Amino acid sequence: MRLGVLDIGSQSAHLHIADLTPGGAPVPVTSLKRAVRLAEATDRQGVIEQEAIKRVVAAATEAAAAAEAHGVDTLVPFATSAIRDAANRPVVVAEVEDATGIRLTFMTGEEEARLTFLAARGWYGWSAGEMLLLDIGGGSLEIACGGRAEPAVALSVPLGAGRLTRHHLPETAPARKRDVKALRQFVRSVIGETAEGLRDRPAPRTHVGASRTFAQLARLTGAPKAKAGPYAERVLDRDRLAAWVPRLAARSAAERSRLQGISAARAHQSLAGAVVAEAAMDVLGIEQLRVCPWALREGVMLDRLRALETHPAPDPADTAREVPAVPASAPVVTLPAGRGRHGAGRLHTVPTVPWTS
The missing domain is CATH 3.30.420.40 (ATPase, nucleotide binding domain)
Structure with a gap:
């Protein structure tokens, strides 16, 4: 079909x-x-x-x-x-x-997390083992983990890059250090509470980031360009990302859009996306994560394909x-x-x- x-x-x-x-x-x-x-x-x-x-x-x-x-x-x-x-x-x-x-x-945020996890499992296969997935959207952050095709845990919290920019940061001007610090503390507290649902799971073998936000942050910190194709290995390193947070904060949206990997359409919310990604990686103990080229849309397709097979x-x-x-x-x-x-x-x-x- x-x-x-x-x-x-x-x-x-x-x-x-x-x-x-x-x-x-x-x-x-x-x-x-x-x-x-x-x-x-x-x-x-x-x-x-x-x-x-x-x-x-x-x-x-x-x-x-x-x-x-x-x-x-x-x-x-x-x-x-x-x-x-x-x-x-x-x-x-x-x-x-x-x-x-x-x-x-x-769909609910939890359903988005489930389907995006399904996409990542489809891309990386069973060799990924126990997998922890993060997906930063405009309105929410999805978290899922498990060792099978379907996640054992699928969570969603209102920590999207657009939402946080709208409520905590200036849209176009550089951000003040105190605002970035307050936002990071807020994000860490929410993720810390959410992470309670993951404590009984085995340690992940593979950490995955799936979304345009993670792809752009990976490129900003040195990952291959998009023209290298979907099979090029792309990772996001937490320490490199942490070093970029104050640099993004010191720039206006227009200045951020000139950085490698940051599109003009997402430049205004790139700082919030970076804060969420760094805070989540820190709270969840992730030093590096792999950036998956498949995400929610592919998850919907794989879900339909499974139904078609059955x-x-x-x-x-x-x-x-x-x-x-x-x-x-x-x-x-x-x-x-x-x-x-x-x-x-x-x-x-x-x-x-x-x-x-």
């Missing part, structure tokens, strides 16, 4: 299209990325500005057209904490649906074949009602249990 995953995050809307075949890894077909810049367009009360909502609608419209053009069988559209936690979330959801027919779905989609020509029931914990794999390789009409979109609309 051909699956499209539309992920609307704090900075961008990203569509990944891949072919899923039981027994194999997802085969990429194409991708589309458009800036939405929700983090900088959300006020302290959690309200997303109208101009940013228009950017989300435009990105979703373009993604829906691309999905149809590439013959996507099923489109999985979801938004992460930037919209999930917004005070005007119903307005955003309604405007996207009115314009595109796409009903955005939301309950293959029916052959539309074989109407008499009995289809086994799909468990409530697995995504529902369906054939399209939309234009594409198999039908005509509107593109079909499917939420994933236990997501909410």
